[in-house]
Amino acid sequence: MTPQLQVTPPDTIAGALPFVQPAMDHAKLTPLLPNAVAQTPALITAAAPKRSAPDLPALVPVELPSAVLPRKRRRGLFIALIALLIVVLIGSGVGTYFVFFPRGHTTGNTPPAIPIVGHTFFISSGLISTNPESNQGITDQLQVNMEKIPPPQSGKSYYAWLLSVSQADWKPISLGKLAFNPDGTASLTYAGDAEHTDLLANNSRFLITEEDAGTPPPSPSLDQSTWRYYAEFSQKPGLQDPKKYSLYDHIQHLLAADPKLKDAGLNGGLDIWLFRNTEKIVEWSGSARDAWNSKSAAGADLIRRQLSRILAYLDGTIYYHIELPGESLRVDPTIAKVALLEFDVEKQDPPGYLYHIGTRHLHALIQLPDASPDQKELAVRISKAIDNVNVWLQTVHNDALKLFKMTNGQLFGDDGRLLLDELATQANYAFVGQINPYTSQVKEGVVQVHYNIQRLATFEIRECTSSHPCAL
Incomplete structure (x- = not known):
């Protein structure tokens, strides 16, 4: 969703055409x-x-x-x-649709033998503050789409997590339980928090765990056997970049x-x-x-x-x-x-x-x-x-x-x-x-x-x- 054009009341001018209302002169x-x-x-x-x-x-x-x-x-x-x-x-x-379900592209350093099984992409709610000191409403929501994955084990469910950058304090964000479908697809929409916090400000990694269906976990299990799917935005510095940005x-x-x-x-x-x-x-x-x-x-x-x-x-x-x-x-x-x-x-x-x-x-x-x-x-x-x-x-x-x-x-x-x-x-x-x-x-x-x-x-x-x- 894109923010709507905010039009302020015009100066008083007779005969102005209604193409775009002029901004208030203050x-x-x-x-x-x-x-x-x-x-x-x-x-x-x-x-x-x-x-x-x-x-x-x-x-x-x-x-x-x-x-x-x-x-x-x-x-x-x-x-x-x-x-x-x-x-x-x-x-x-x-x-x-096509970008999130592409033609089998793989990231540069990942062996092609490991197929892509889904995508998570960020969405802006459009509830954007005009305050220059605020970044509310920008990339504050998430959509997860999975395909061709096996169903979770009996009594288990898939849970999605957004993880902070590796060097930062561990503050996982629970995105919720994925809805699994019989055709091997699963999806989840995370509507963000009440403050419409920008999720990209401090988070660079994504994890799906398989845990107890009856009791949603407050954080991802430390048991690595429950970790199922993973993605990250690399933090390796660009060697050809003078700024060394990742x-x-x-x-x-x-x-x-x-x-x-x-x-x-x-x-x-x-x-x-x-x-x-x-x-x-x-x-x-x-x-x-x-x-x-x-x-x-x-x-x-x-x-x-x-x-x-x-x-x-x-x-x-x-x-x-x-x-x-x-x-x-x-x-x-x-x-x-x-x-x-x-x-x-x-x-x-x-x-x-x-x-x-x-x-x-x-x-x-x-x-x-x-x-x-x-x-x-x-x-x-x-x-x-x-x-x-x-x-x-x-x-x-x-x-x-x-x-x-x-x-x-x-x-x-x-x-x-x-x-x-x-x-x-x-x-x-x-x-x-x-x-x-x-x-x-x-x-x-x-x-x-x-x-x-x-x-x-x-x-x-x-x-x-x-x-x-x-x-x-």
Whole structure:
């Protein structure tokens, strides 16, 4: 489940179109998000990330589209985008099925003779707090699917456990009893705790035990003869990675907690902040475009306020003040510390979300021997989508800056209208993706990135054997 778009009440502008309601003109009342851009008198161009893996796609340079959808087609665009989002969600569900029951892939260091008998994957409930200090509702639930396993012995049941990282204090989480079916399948859904705690924050291992059916155990038995199935996210450091991050480190930073974000005062992983911030840009760009109908001084002020918010999220606070010197920051300054875009790969700290996810984490992940073929394939797919989003958001940035510097007369002229249309269109593409009308293929955006990053956190479950030992 994905969090619903939180839309705040608009400024009062007569004649605004109902495409996306504008945000309230009080930053303290509106959840805010980070972004990155910079410029002095001339446009500051976001840097193309340096690539470390040849099989990942190169960043496409930004070019302004030559044609913009006319205003009379807005309603059709809105309907098409809604339909696209539905297709995306359905496609995510279908894709999930195939990823969780793949073509017999095995992890890098596991002998192929030990078959995968099931998968455990993490789910976000969507009950996400807008408080930047909270990571509630992110990967707070679990789904376990097993297949082709023998039934438990008479009087016994299968119990699932989530285990903390090996070096940490032993704090197993009881996920419950698996429901076993006559066809050899078993399943379990763990709805999380009352606080919607992020399960990936401290847990990297999964265990199934076979124990007494009548008395559910409070913790997994220490008797190794009861241990049946096991999986883990490797904690072995990546030898080719300067940071020496393990597979679990990458997954944790993407979905649970990232050190750079924590230093900036933001809890949660990189993925959820990319999602939140891009979602807000969609809201603000639609609000700015709809305010054009007023053709008034108040409407122009609203448009510029929304444009400044967009630039703050794209630029981050440092580049925002370079690009718009003397302009007030109308977003939460904590959230705006981290940009969406990257402008200087050597000096920008913290790095922009797109660069941080795509170049730093995904490039390193595919080089890990402990990452499964499915995880590596998924990382390449996510990286391509990140490149799509980077192009769209750079166009949003350039359009927003041009619009902000227009006079009121220019803003309400044809050039202003066309740029506002393009701004909203490109922001929507960045969030939900773009359908090619000739091939029906989807160029993926942040929504697909969000679901696919969650799919990276999938346990491949195998039977406990001497060559695949279980551990507490």
